[in-house]
Amino acid sequence: MEATIKGTTLPVLEITLNQGEAVISTHGELSWMSPNIVLSQTTGGGGGRGFLAGVKRAIGGGSFFQTQYQAQGPGTGMVAFATKVPGQILPVPIHPGNGMMVHRHGFLCGTPGVTATASPVAGLGAGLWGGEGFVLQRLEGQGEAWIELSGEVTTYQLAPGQTMLAHPGHVGLFQQSVSFQITRIQGVRNLLFGDNGFHLVALTGPGEIWLQSMPLALLAHAIYPYMPHPSGDSGQREVKLF
Numbered sequence: 001m002e003a004t005i006k007g008t009t010l011p012v013l014e015i016t017l018n019q020g021e022a023v024i025s026t027h028g029e030l031s032w033m034s035p036n037i038v039l040s041q042t043t044g045g046g047g048g049r050g051f052l053a054g055v056k057r058a059i060g061g062g063s064f065f066q067t068q069y070q071a072q073g074p075g076t077g078m079v080a081f082a083t084k085v086p087g088q089i090l091p092v093p094i095h096p097g098n099g100m101m102v103h104r105h106g107f108l109c110g111t112p113g114v115t116a117t118a119s120p121v122a123g124l125g126a127g128l129w130g131g132e133g134f135v136l137q138r139l140e141g142q143g144e145a146w147i148e149l150s151g152e153v154t155t156y157q158l159a160p161g162q163t164m165l166a167h168p169g170h171v172g173l174f175q176q177s178v179s180f181q182i183t184r185i186q187g188v189r190n191l192l193f194g195d196n197g198f199h200l201v202a203l204t205g206p207g208e209i210w211l212q213s214m215p216l217a218l219l220a221h222a223i224y225p226y227m228p229h230p231s232g233d234s235g236q237r238e239v240k241l242f
Helices: 047-059 216-226
Strands: 002-006 012-017 022-025 037-042 066-071 077-082 087-094 100-103 107-110 114-120 135-141 143-150 153-158 163-166 171-175 179-185 198-204 207-212
Touching (some): 012 107, 037 077, 066 077, 100 143, 107 114, 107 135, 114 143, 143 171, 163 207
Antiparallel strands (some): 012 077, 022 066, 022 107, 037 066, 087 143, 100 135, 100 171, 114 135, 153 207, 163 198, 171 207, 179 198
């Protein structure tokens, strides 16, 4: 298996697979592939762990199944995944005891040994903005994952007990050794978050965090007033932030 990230502003992940090799992704991530790539449905992770991962994804609002892309026949196969907005694709090794937490749209694809689950974060639920609220994906197992982050990416290595407060949409990726909780800053009136306070995610080390500069949901919220709307629509419609 050989992975190549092509491009700059709108990169593409191109993976060359030998016969029998495979990668998995969530539905809808595929951009293009060679004819000898065979698609199948999988719960991800293999065995009972894969079944439980599928259940957790479904409970968290995702799909029970993931798509597996496997090369068959003579020669190599190729599958490509493109970013949805300007940003970066990061290769991230996953090892037992060294899992990663990634924002809901960040998991682009991974090797079959990587298990991805999803769950809403308490304190940032659907009641605040509608939809499914703030959801993180947990990547565990053994293998390689590729993560899509939007805009520019800034990393911080947090020492034990060191905390960074971040807008939830800017939280891209962090090691599972980093703890997180939702904190509300009173006295800030903001239509995005309601009148009762401003919500931030407190990330506390030890561990590394990756913050993204252009969350997709915030970009959509920024351009929505400039898009054509049906008669009588003022353009103030609530936008799901995460």
